[in-house]
Amino acid sequence: MYTETDQPQVAQPQAGSPSSSKHDLEATAPGQLRVIKRNGTVVPFDISKIAVAMTKAFLAVEGGTAAASSRVHETVDNLTKQITATFKRRMPSGGTVHIEDIQDQVELILMRSGEHKVARDYVLYREEHARLRAAETSPAAQEVAADPEYPTVQITLDDGSTAPLDMARVRTIVSEACEGLEDVNERAILDEAMRNLYDGVSLHDVNTSLVITARTLVEKEPNYSYATARLLMDKLRAEALGFLGIAEAATQAEMHTYYARALPAYVRKGVELELLDPELLNFDLEKLGNALLAERDLQFTYLGLQTLYDRYFIHSNDVRIELPQVFFMRVAMGLAVEEDNREERAIEFYKLLSSFDYMSSTPTLFNAGTLRPQLSSCYLTTVPDHLHGIYGAMQDNAMLSKFAGGLGNDWTPVRSLGAYIKGTNGRSQGVVPFLKVANDTAVAVNQGGKRKGAVCAYLETWHLDIEEFLELRKNTGDDRRRTHDMNTANWVPDLFMKRVFEDKDWTLFSPNDVPDLHDLYGAEFEARYTHYEQLAAEGKLKLHKTLKAVDLWRKMLGMLFETGHPWITFKDACNLRSPQQHVGVVHSSNLCTEITLNTKANEEIAVCNLGSVNLAQHIVDGQLDREKLATTIKTAIRMLDNVIDINYYSVDTARASNLRHRPIGLGVMGFQDALYAQHIAYGSPEAVEFADVSMEAISYHAIEESSNLAAERGRYSTFEGSLWSKGQLPIDSIDILAKERGLDYLQQDRTQRLDWDTLREKVKSQGMRNSNVMAIAPTATIANITGVSQSIEPTYQNLYVKSNLSGEFTVVNPSLVRDLKAHGLWDSVMVNDLKYYEGSLQKIDRIPAAIKQQYATAFEVEPRWIVEAASRRQKWIDQAQSLNLYIAGANGKKLDVTYRMAWFQGLKTTYYLRALAATTTEKSTIDTGSLNAVSAGGGSAPSAAAPAASASAEPQAAPVPQACSLDDPDCEACQ
Incomplete structure (x- = not known):
């Protein structure tokens, strides 16, 4: 039989030595298979x-007769060939x-x-040697490794010493990782993880083996994503x-006890290391520590927890000193620091964040409670038409980007070529x-390496450049x-669209x-623009x-299709429906086209602070829970x-602009998941x-609060002079747009269901x-x-590999x-x-038509549905929405x-135009059951496609290199 004594230690052969020839090649076949011996040694x-x-x-x-020897040999x-073929089938790549x-396998093939x-003799031989090995094991090792199913593994500790793994x-x-999860097999994780361990492995690598084992099972059962996250938590x-x-x-x-102790220790250490605001020490840390809910660690998917670990948790010398609930409480404390009853407010904020019902935007999560709490997401500027102002705007961009702000620059005032x-x-x-x-x-x-710096330049369509x-x-x-x-x-005026x-x-x-022209919109713009056209016609x-x-x-449209840019946004709708048109002009949107605030060169840089309601969390028993939604929005x-x-x-x-107007941007995410929960396509x-x-x-409760x-x-x-002060809410501003644009050029539903008259009076008073x-x-x-679909996006694919700064998932x-x-219908064939x-799902015949419709992917949804849904949302929103088409x-x-x-x-506004991907998910793992791979050309992200030579011709799909992280369907530059 294949015993450890039969398999010698193999040293690396020197080039040209006899041991590096044909025999060595045969010894490592098939592929690059290796054997883990019982003592942990890995050999070919x-x-x-x-x-x-x-x-x-x-x-x-x-x-040993001659006749017997001849039969034995054959x-x-x-x-031996059958055994070798078995392992080759199991692991074709080694x-x-x-x-x-x-x-x-030897025992099985003999039987x-x-x-x-021979098989009986073989079994007895194995049992005897197992008994001898057990007798040779030290008493201390037997005490720790007393596991009837798995061999003893010696682990290497941080100080270099070894000890038995505590099975x-x-x-x-x-x-604990599998508790409460349906169709998750604890034994499957243990068996595969233990097979990959060997003597001398570090404790860190033991955890890695468990995590990787569970992660590879996600494609067969999504609940393994939760199990993987819980293993990572260790x-x-x-x-x-x-x-x-x-x-x-x-x-x-044990975290039900340890969390209460961890928060005070964390705050003291964070202040000592100059990572946290010393003001946090003045909170009642014992009270806040006791409010932490350890069970909420179990809500994370693997992608969610790994993302927090890699990019959000505060660290010292690459050691993360935060845990999830401590992280949420740090953010909550940072946001409650100026409240009168700040412990109560911090607990209120913590409970909302850690429930996943609502989540603050990335800059807030990054920086709340720190020495420089830059919590805002978006900054909008207007660049003036002189060198001092232009380069002053560049400096502003750099300073704002340094602390994790996304930028939108209005370049229209700068004169043309x-x-x-x-x-x-x-x-x-x-x-x-x-x-x-x-x-x-x-x-x-690049925002301190946390995420890529990102800016969007806006130019009006009449600019000569x-x-x-x-x-x-x-x-x-x-x-x-x-x-x-x-x-x-x-930045497109209505007059251009009419033309x-x-x-x-x-x-x-x-x-x-x-x-x-830069500051005009609506009828005033049309009149003045026509006047300038007349002057041009007269040679003036x-x-x-x-x-x-x-x-x-x-x-x-041709450039948008070829390069993904420039996005198309509409100047007049942004201005005519702006509550703040009495004190300025909206000259651009922001990095992601959802913010529409006034800017003025050298005077006002618009700032917006973002956060999003998790709509999926507010579907209860198949319906929108209005009471829960109101509570979430209030906080x-x-x-x-x-x-x-x-x-x-x-x-x-x-600072001056933000304190003057105090704009905020409450949004939504998980819209697609909310549809799934209601069985709506x-x-x-x-x-x-x-x-x-x-x-x-959402609009009603946000305005009310x-x-x-x-x-x-x-x-x-x-406030005085704004649309709000006149009792004109976002739904009412559609009338202004219709009047200025003309009814022939606007078709927007205006149905109302709630008691808006009462709210109008409240806002006025x-x-x-x-x-x-x-x-x-x-x-x-x-x-x-939070583990939900992003924003208002349809599902990109029902199974894919996501690549981001944290790895592949x-x-x-x-x-x-x-x-x-x-x-x-869920089985390995369906995964394949x-x-x-x-x-x-569309080409899988055995799936019912209703399920195919409900789970149609983004490119299988007609664009008209995306636009129509966006139009319905837009009527309630005082700013805009990041809308990918x-x-x-x-x-x-x-x-x-x-x-x-x-x-x-x-x-x-509109955001990205997405055409079908030129690169696709690699299929090399279809039959092996291993984790999906992604092609080197850009993964499963949709990309732009190059048009034909003439913009009026039919564009032909062709790959275009993508340079910005925004060109991924899971954009991470904004939130």
Whole structure:
């Protein structure tokens, strides 16, 4: 048999030595198989050792006659080949196999071949040697390793000494990880993890083996994601509790005691290391520690917990000193630091965050309670038309980006290429060279390595540089006039869209010749723009260009399809529906097109503070729980308002603006999961209706709570004269847009269900605490943390591998798995089919049509449903929404119809256009059951596709390199 004594230690052969020749190649076949011996030594798999051991067993039974020897040789040769073939099938790419597995296989093959006497002798031999090994084990080792099913493993401790692995504790950790999870097999994790351990392994690697084992099972059963997270928690507990001097390790059950001790120790240590605000020491830490709920550690998926560990938890010398509930309490304390009853408020905020009913945006999670609490998500600026102001804006960008802010820059005032410069009596190089500098600034200042710096440049469609602006993200042309990392967006006036619909001309100007157009919108813009066109026709404005509006529109759509930029956003809808039009102009949106706040060069940098309601958590018994939603929003609005006063402002102009207007942006995430919970398909009238109903409820309670805060804390300073002060709520501002644009160019539902008249009167009398209240952000990372679908997005794929800064994660749609199980359809064949069809159900015949419709992926949902649902939401929102448009088989006609529809139905902004991926999920693991791989070309993310030479022609799909993290369907630059 294949015994440890038969398998010698193998040293690395020297090049050219006899041992590095043919024999060594045979010894490691098949693939790169290796054997773990009982003492933990890892050696090459050697076929000859199996043959020698089996030959000894045969000769011991049959004797050594010539006839017997001849039969033995033939039999052993045949059986050895069968055993080798078995392991080759199991691990075609190589791997590690335990010596007991080999001996089990030898025993099995002997029995199957009818060699019962040899098999019996073989079994007795194994039992005798097992008894001898046990007798040789020291008493101390026997005491620790007294496990009837797994061999003793010696682990290496931090000080270099060794000790037996405590299997009783390992069993406890795995048992806790699987507790309460359906279809999760504790034994499956233990067996596979223990096979991969060897003597000398570190305790850290023991945890890694458990985590990796559970993680590979996620694609077969989504609940293994929770089990994996709980196994990872063992590592987190040891790291944090050990650093704080509380315990070297702890089980989940012990955390009910340890958490209360951990919080005070953590705050004291964090202040000592100058990582936390010393003011946190003045909280009643014992009271707050006792409020921590250890059981909420069990809510995390693996992706959520790993993301927190890698990027959010505060660390010292790469040692994380936070645990999940301590993390949430730190954020809560940071947001409650200026409250009168701050312990009670901190506990209230903590309970909301840790419940996953609501989540603050990433900058708030990063920085709350720290020495520099930069908690805001978005900053919007206007760049003036002079060098001092331009480079001052660059410095502002750098400082804001340094502390995790996303940027939106309005570049429209900067004069165009060829415009006259009085100071030098020369001609301008236009806006593009400055955009190149802004691009490189965003790359250089990457938010301390936590996430990529990100900025979006906006330009109005009448700017003379607009055609070159459209090409900034192209991969061809003069690279000095390209911005491969920066996002761009078109700030489109209604007049241009009307000219497109009417097939009329459009005129481009340099802003220094038409300076007032920048601040005008609606009817006033149309009148003034027409006046400038007349001046140009009369020869009184030399620098201009006239072209067909449709031709420019086609180029806009062509570049959007080819490069993903510039995004299309609508100036007039943003301004005419703005509550703050009495004190300024919205000149752009932000990095992710959901913020619409006033900016003014050198005077106002707009700031917005974001957080999102987890809509999926508010579906109870298949319906939206209005009472729970109201409770969540009440606390969330208070938390967002607190950010304004606590926030660290790296630029004074931003501070002045934020304190003056106090805007906040409450959004949503988990919209798709909320539909799943109600068995509603995204592409359906029912989904559109739910988008309307849910957003109306959120809008109602958010406005009501901001008004209640005004009664408690005072109105924001510019309330008088706002739409709020006139009793005009977001739903009412549609009338303003309709009047200015014309009824022929607006089709937007205005149905109301709640008691808005009472709320209008409350707002007029009490006022508002915040100038703006709602905005729907992408929520990519915070949705990962809470384990739900991001923002308002349809499901990207039902099974795919997500790649982000934390690594690669298999993502399986748990709602789909639940429904397929109910129909008896979830099995390994279905997993294979989902991989093969890129997470799509449409070509899998055995799946019922109703399930196919409900679980249609993003590219299988008609764009009209996405636009219609967005239109219904937009009517309730005082700002905007990050709206990605998914178009399968995109061509010029589809793009034209979709974007005209977006404007026609009253949307303020759109975000990414996503075409089908040029690269796809690698299928090499379909039959092996191992973790999915991702192709080197960019993974499973959809990418832009290059159009044909003519923008009016049918674009042809072709891969385009993606430079920005935003080009991933799970964007992480904003939230």
